Amino acid sequence: MTLSPTGIMSDLDRVLIDADAIRRRVTALAAQVAADFAGQTITVVAIMDGGLFFVADLLREIDLPVRLHTLSASSYHGGTQTSGELRLNWPAALDLAGHHVLLLDDILDTGLTLAAVQEKIRAQQPAALRTGVLLGKKRKRLREAAAEYVGFEIEDEFVVGYGMDYQGRFRNLPCIGILRLPS
Numbered sequence: 141m142t143l144s145p146t147g148i149m150s151d152l153d154r155v156l157i158d159a160d161a162i163r164r165r166v167t168a169l170a171a172q173v174a175a176d177f178a179g180q181t182i183t184v185v186a187i188m189d190g191g192l193f194f195v196a197d198l199l200r201e202i203d204l205p206v207r208l209h210t211l212s213a214s215s216y217h218g219g220t221q222t223s224g225e226l227r228l229n230w231p232a233a234l235d236l237a238g239h240h241v242l243l244l245d246d247i248l249d250t251g252l253t254l255a256a257v258q259e260k261i262r263a264q265q266p267a268a269l270r271t272g273v274l275l276g277k278k279r280k281r282l283r284e285a286a287a288e289y290v291g292f293e294i295e296d297e298f299v300v301g302y303g304m305d306y307q308g309r310f311r312n313l314p315c316i317g318i319l320r321l322p323s
């Protein structure tokens with residue numbers, strides 16, 4: 141596919157979720173999270189890079205003490221289909237024993253990423269583990285991964301924007317959109 145050198149909006153087929161709708165939903169999710177973790181310090185484990193904007197916006201709306209750990213996970217390696225092979229960089233010093241953990245990611249798709257990370261977190265015996273994603277795709281999961289907080293349920297389409305990329309681009313779109321891809 142040839143991407144235009146300027147004007148990233150022009151590569152979109154359509155906008156799926158606009159910036160205002162994202163903002164409203166993230167605010168509502170933050171209120172839910174704050175109520176569920178009331179009285180606790182939240183230890184956030186945030187999966188990068190796709191979760192960057194979601195995590196930044198969500199956490200700034202939560203009026204509770206927060207610790208933030210980021211880890212990178214990738215399974216797409218450049219395409220629009222998961223490769224099924226997960227690369228994870230787990231910080232060696234990360235110790236979550238007894239912590240109230242909030243795991244955050246951009247999308248719950250096949251479930252492979254979140255199931256693997258949840259398993260590693262549980263092995264450290266946190267006091268609590270809840271998971272939040274901005275988007276949940278309506279599709280068959282290859283692995284079950286529960287998420288207590290889901291921003292939007294979407295169809296099984298490849299999306300970009302608000303942190304999510306296609307070949308490294310489009311993360312800085314303020315909305316979430318569908319790319320114009322050759323069929």
Ligand code: 5GP
Nearest residue numbers: 190247248249250251252253298299304305
């Ligand atoms: P899973 O392991 O659940 O299949 O995939 C989760 C990861 O795949 C997400 O964190 C995200 O990085 C990536 N992913 C899944 N669907 C999409 C999509 O539609 N667009 C983009 N840009 N990334 C996606």
Ligand code: MG
Nearest residue numbers: 187188190213
């Ligand atoms: Mg990801």
